[in-house]
Amino acid sequence: MVPENPRETYAALVREAMRFDMPTPVRRDEAIRELAQPAPFNIVHIITGVRRCGKTFYLFQKIHDLLDAGVPRSRIFYFNFSDDRLRPMPDDILDDIVNEYWRQVPSAREEGAYLFLDEVQECANWQGFCQRLAEREKVTLTITGSSSKLSSDEIATTFRGRSHPHEMMPLSFREYCLFHNLATPDPSDTSATFSPQETTAFESAYERYLVTGGFPAVQHALEPDRIELLQGYLRDVVARDVAERFGRENIALATQTALYALRNTACELSVNSLVEALKTQGWKVYWDKINTLLALFKQAYLVYELQEYQTTLKPDSTSVPKLYAVDPGMAYAVSRANQQDVGKRLETAVFGELRRRTSGKRTEAVTSYTMPTARQEKVDFLVGDAMAAEPYALYQVTADMEAEKTRAREIGSLDAVMRRTGLTEGTIITLREEGGETTEAGRIRIIPAWKWALLG
Secondary structure, X not given: OOOOOHHHHHHHHHHHHHHOOOOXXXXXXXXXXXXXXXXXXXXXXXXXXXXXXXXXXXXXXXXXXXXXXXXXXXXXXXXXXOOHHHOOOOOOHHHHHHHHHHHHOHHHHXXXXXXXXXXXXXXXXXXXXXXXXXXXXXXXXXXXXXXXXXXXXXXXXXXXXXXXXXXXXXXXXXXXXXXXXXXXXXXXXXXXXXOHHHHHHHHHHHHHHHHHOOOHHXXXXXXXXXXXXXXXXXXXXXXXXXXXXXXXXXXXXXXXXXXXHHHOOOEEOOHHHHHHHHHHOOOOOOHHHHXXXXXXXXXXXXXXXXXXXXXXXXXXXXXXXXXXXXXHHHHHHHOOHHHOOHHHHHXXXXXXXXXXXXXXXXXXXXXXXXXXXXXXXXXXXXXXXXXXXXXXXXXXEOOOOOOHHHHHHHHHHHHHHHHHXXXXXXXXXXXXXOEEEEOOOOEEXXXXXXXXXXXO
């Protein structure tokens, strides 16, 4: 049953929302490049991403920007539909809440309003409501919600090209530094220099970043609390984003599969290998079930899949993609002590940074590259878009190259792929080493991850 006096309840909650003092968040990189002036048929902005990555506080950031630009507070409406006082929700609650806002601030409907609806997927018929609102009212509408309800397929079907999804990720290393009051150079200053004190500070910060990760709420938590929180985030994703579609009777299997995937971040991981690994642990599983689970994990932004570079439209069924955890800190939190591999977490962090840098590019702007030779030399990342006439770049990632065998392998593989692709430059990203090598193919830059993350 609905509240005894729903009109009074909604009026009070809308009034409370209008008086809510928005927190001032630590500034994040922009996901929405521009918010249009309120008007009918504006694009609906949809903030997606893994749970707890900071979507709500990003809305607060946009609201503060509007206030700083002189937009009256009365023309900005933020409402969170995960409020327990709305339970149980009638089917028309979205209409009721927004209409109540129009009643309390009629000028906002006439002059145009910026609406920020958080966790909107909690409401029935939210897709149709948001589409109608954006088409018929003078608004700029931004929504966030669970990835299980805001899948790319549903967005494309529901909004018929009238929406713009924006993916948010956990903190980048630059954002991590801001959260920890560590001043960073202007990203456009690629020639910035660092004192010995700054160098050691950033080295230390980056190594902490590979352990702590980038989920905002865990940044200042004690280590045991951070581990528990990140493990809880994983369970929350499985219970709320995966089990909802996979079946709650399969939560244990889904959790175990997610753990295996995250613990093997930056590794080649096929559905067949997942099936075999689970069978050895006593699970009765089959290919279709695990393939479905893996698709749901990707849909929930828990893991990403890196494909091998292709020059043909027909996919190569023999290549095995790599899986990457959404966050190196989460991978660390769910891994056993004997599974802690700083090199894999470094590669995971570099992959995340490349995804941020290629946001808005064509799909598969980041791929891996394997030489079509008997030795099959590999380079971790080939980044670029030939269709957009953007030059490709090659990145190899290794924690250190102190061992001569490791150094020869990393440089040799990069040199081979440079010769194959015709590229005359390549980059090896390490934890601390910096320098360069000249090979037959060209110049290889060696750069510590913290500097690459800050300066590109």
